[in-house]
Amino acid sequence: MDPKFIPYGRQQLEPDDIEAVIDVLRSDWLTTGPQVERFEAMLAETAGTDYAVSVSNGTAALHTAMHAIGIGEGDEIIVPPLTFAATVNAVLYQGGTPVFADVDPQTLLIDPASVESRITARTRAIVAVDYAGQPCDYDTLRQIASHHGLYLISDACHSLGAAWRGKPCGSLADLTVFSFHPVKPITSGEGGAIVTGDEVLARRMRTFRNHGITTDHGQRAKTGSWHYDMVELGFNYRLTDIQCALGISQLAKLPEFIGHRRRIARNYDEAFAPSPRIQPLGVHPEARHGYHLYVVRVPERDRIFGALRQAAIGANVHYIPVHLHPYYRQRFGTGEGLCPIAEAAYAEILSLPIFPGLSVADQNRVIDTLHEAVGKEKP
Known part of the structure; x- marks a missing residue:
């Protein structure tokens, strides 16, 4: 790697x-x-x-x-x-x-x-x-x-x-x-x-x-x-x-780990706030988020995913809606239109790196690379 x-x-x-x-x-x-x-x-x-x-x-x-x-x-x-x-x-x-x-x-x-x-x-x-x-x-x-x-x-x-x-x-x-x-x-x-x-x-x-x-x-x-x-x-x-x-x-370290994740999420939130093309998910004011994932919605998700991967940033997508997997389509006849909100979100969601050991320098590399990627229009 x-x-x-x-x-x-x-x-x-x-x-x-x-x-x-x-x-x-x-x-x-x-x-x-x-x-x-x-x-x-x-x-x-x-x-x-x-x-x-x-x-x-x-x-x-x-x-x-x-x-x-x-x-x-x-x-x-x-x-x-x-x-x-x-x-x-x-x-x-x-x-x-x-x-x-x-x-x-x-x-x-x-x-x-x-x-x-x-x-x-x-x-x-x-x-x-x-x-x-x-x-x-x-x-x-x-x-x-x-x-x-x-x-x-x-x-x-x-x-x-x-x-x-x-x-x-x-x-x-x-x-x-x-x-x-x-x-x-x-x-x-x-x-x-x-x-x-x-x-x-x-x-x-x-x-x-x-x-x-x-x-x-x-x-x-x-x-x-x-x-x-x-x-x-x-x-x-x-x-x-x-x-x-x-x-x-x-x-025993769980509070420390969650604290790190929340600090990284705040850093991302502040960095992406000025950009209308990068939309973090909403957080309920009465929820204490654990930030296993930090998910944003972006236009041209697949292109931006490729740009991040090209820059050695392991962005991911969580998840393909379960009802769209071939097994569920074939066994239960599920497909597009069953859960339209989830399906629309799936086309835009991107998970950014977040884990307790993620350095500030690497956070900034993620932020800068994503800003650059979303700023580019499709050729």
Whole structure:
């Protein structure tokens, strides 16, 4: 890779993170051990809820959440189109049917009015995606969910450390899903988790992540028992002590990481304010944005993307609307016109580099290159 290349996101690892992992490698427990419990307790406290269930990645977390609420054939789940495909794929893993609701034109978060219009007698849950790291309008979504007797699930894979009206992401829905991929707010290499205030759901998710078995090896070692019961069909979605040790070390730095991201976002905001051709997404005044992504809308997006890449700046696009992917077109007959606001936004959105270690010099290089690119007209 070009040493001058600036990725859109990357992990921030320091010597104490590495030492935390080495300590586990020297210990007796590499998986189902004490670091898993420590990480889950620390994550639940950070998220402002009672229970955390760690799993192998964010996709596994989404699948586990769908299993926990009993999604099956004939059930409809309302989802936004502007998200990574895994959000919607997890509905299919359980045999459910995704129903796409459009997004707000300013924030690109799921539009509660569109959600309300999609509810049918078969609807079982609403999935709200905290796109780019900004929390959705959970008060309104909760009212809708409660009125119709639905579960509210938060895909907060972008928003660990963010908050809505003073309440942390993790405390705003029935189930909240996090990801710890390297570009996310913290990393455990790969990893994910679901947090909840419901003990029954937490217990069901712990069983599901362990092949449908009620106890794991660490729990049996504590009681001196060999016996275990498989009570349902589950998966091996466990997160290791190695990964949890890294997650514990990273989670302690979350406020610092979010602070860096917010400062970079302010720098971008100020730099782009004079340009009518560069439009950052709107931010609700009562949201504490986590800035997993910094997204702008620009004209001639594909040309500008190419200009940034030519300048060794790793701009990206998040996301192709899920309903426009070939698999969804072919299986469900979705296509253009289903979510017109999301589709129009997709043609213009561009994600700029943002991560805690992004230097001021590199921020300025991104700013100057984007200004130059948008200033050029198509030949």
